[in-house]
Structures are given as C-alpha cells and as structure tokens.
Amino acid sequence: MTSIKDLLQTADWKSEKHVPVIEAPDTIKKGDSVKVTLTVGKEIPHPNTTEHHIRWIEVYFHPRGEKFPYQIGRFEFNSHGESVQAPNASTIYTQPAVVCNFKTEKSGAILASSYCNIHGLWESAKELTVE
Secondary structure, three states: OOOHHHOOEOOOOOOOOOOEEEEOOOEEOOOOEEEEEEEEOOOOOOOOOOOOOEEEEEEEEEEOOOOOOEEEEEEEOOOEOOOOOOOOOOOOEOOOEEEEEEEOOOOEEEEEEEEEOOOEEEEEEEEEEEO
8 A cells, every 4th residue: 555655756856846845943942933934946946837846845843752743834836837828828926935933943854745747746855953
C-alpha cells in the first residue's frame, strides 16, 4: 500500500523549482514572533499557468520532543490564468509566495509542503532555535 510519506519529494530549492523555500530566522528569543516567508520557485521561477501551477503551500511547526507538529497555515493559490475565454486568457496569475507569523517557546522544525498539479508533493524543513 502506498503511504503519503513515499510521495513527498525533496531537493535543493536552488536547482528545483517545486521545493517550498522557508525563510525564517535561525534563532529567536522565547516569546518572540517568528516571521516565515514561504515561496515556491524562488531561484527558478515556476510557470504558474493554467496547465502547470502550484495549488497550495502548507506550513507546520514541530516542537522538539513532541510527537506531532502543529499546522500554522494552509495557503491556496486559485488563479492561474484560466478564464471563460480559454486557458491562460486571464490576466490574473497568483504567485506561490506567502508570509505568516507564529510564536513558540520551544525549539523545533518549521516544515513546509507544496503541491504542483503536474509534479506532485514537495517538502522542506528548517530548524528553529529558541533561546
């Protein structure tokens, strides 16, 4: 039987346009807000056309020593140039980039996943230290 973990792909975001890039500080002080910027296609732009686009990005925080992560947010991108006239006939194209904030008092990992309608699920992670 297939497991979702077997479907998640990862790579270096500098050479693969589907990997969600996590930009956040390496270290914060306890109680400070963490600003997280998530982007797909940061180094190599993703097409984001009607035929080939990023549908969503999710971000989680997994505190060190805890069993499960917490979902921070899910961000959907719904305009990819489609219109009643034809594919790519609209002038509206969402870009797969978001900013979110959260607070934590524990160190752990920021986890992100994204979904491309052609190339499937992608993941990345970044450690966060709380002092």
